[in-house]
Amino acid sequence: MSYQARFRVWRGDEAGGELTDYEVEVNEGEVVLDIVHRLQATQTPDLAVRWNCKAGKCGSCSAEVNGRPRLMCMTRMSTFSPEETVTITPMRTFPVIKDLVTDVSFNYEKAREIPSFQPPEGVAAGEYRMAQEDVQRSQEFRKCIECFLCQNTCHVVRDHEENKAAFAGPRFLMRQAELEMHPLDARKRRAEEAQEEHGLGYCNITKCCTEVCPEHIHITDNALIPLKERAVDRKYDPLVWLGSKIRRRTG
Structure with a gap:
């Protein structure tokens, strides 16, 4: 089962930025990091995100999803309703390098x-x-x-x-x-x-x-x-x- 989801992703760098709206396909069993990768592949190839293992063991893909600090690879899309807008922002405590990547x-x-x-x-x-x-x-x-x-x-x-x-x-x-x-x-x-x-x-x-x-x-x-x-x-x-x-x- 797939559906079109609404995402708001923070785009910018140390000089400033803003939330940008996207509509993107979501498939059964996917996590937030899957959606970020699909955005990179289909709509915005310059979207910066840090990740490595996609198994919840490297700690690289930390971000804030709907205002809560999470690992994107461990945040399942099934926890959100299809009508819900999912907002992804970089970790707030550390300086932004670009988009979802922060200087830790x-x-x-x-x-x-x-x-x-x-x-x-x-x-x-x-x-x-x-x-x-x-x-x-x-x-x-x-x-x-x-x-x-x-x-x-x-x-x-x-x-x-x-x-x-x-x-x-x-x-x-x-x-x-x-x-x-x-x-x-x-x-x-x-x-x-x-x-x-x-x-x-x-x-x-x-x-x-x-x-x-x-x-x-x-x-x-x-x-x-x-x-x-x-x-x-x-x-x-x-x-x-x-x-x-x-x-x-x-x-």
């Missing part, structure tokens, strides 16, 4: 600011040992495909450009949480660094990042809130503070 270099800059895993002293790479519970705790965070939809929807940077310098965003605070929870990471100040250097305090746990995650990672509940709790405990809990000051007596 902000995210790579933030990634470089997160200190990498620091192996324990005196333990070779092949000798790492972890409890299965510790493996499972961080495994959820490793499902991230870096689509940056969580970064895009986070109102701390979406609505306040001035916060970008001081705020790493949910994706990279989640990375800090993953390493903070890693029993073999020898860097002991992850939670404090997240608070003092990467803007953890800006996050007010609205869960908007969790809501748009295509991998269904519980970013807020399982990463950001525990990271906040650890940062607060170490800074304000007198018993934790005292314990950090007392050295164990050795034989």
Whole structure:
């Protein structure tokens, strides 16, 4: 079964642009990215869009569909009625390069600011040992495909450009949480660094990042809130503070 659908696609570049109307054929089982490809093939060959795997695993085709941050390759046309106009716009938080393609270099800059895993002293790479519970705790965070939809929807940077310098965003605070929870990471100040250097305090746990995650990672509940709790405990809990000051007596 096929039908003619109405689409509004944002066209333009960093200098500005506008929504352009199209009518395009939709076939059963198609996703929004299929329609964008058909527009390129039949009506507007200069339409710019970023994509790669078309399987929801590369994170490349992030955009906003009817105002909601989504992966175009995972947004089925069957979720819209044939009479509905489907509007596709680029991610709002990042500068537009052309049409649906945005400059996401902000995210790579933030990634470089997160200190990498620091192996324990005196333990070779092949000798790492972890409890299965510790493996499972961080495994959820490793499902991230870096689509940056969580970064895009986070109102701390979406609505306040001035916060970008001081705020790493949910994706990279989640990375800090993953390493903070890693029993073999020898860097002991992850939670404090997240608070003092990467803007953890800006996050007010609205869960908007969790809501748009295509991998269904519980970013807020399982990463950001525990990271906040650890940062607060170490800074304000007198018993934790005292314990950090007392050295164990050795034989």
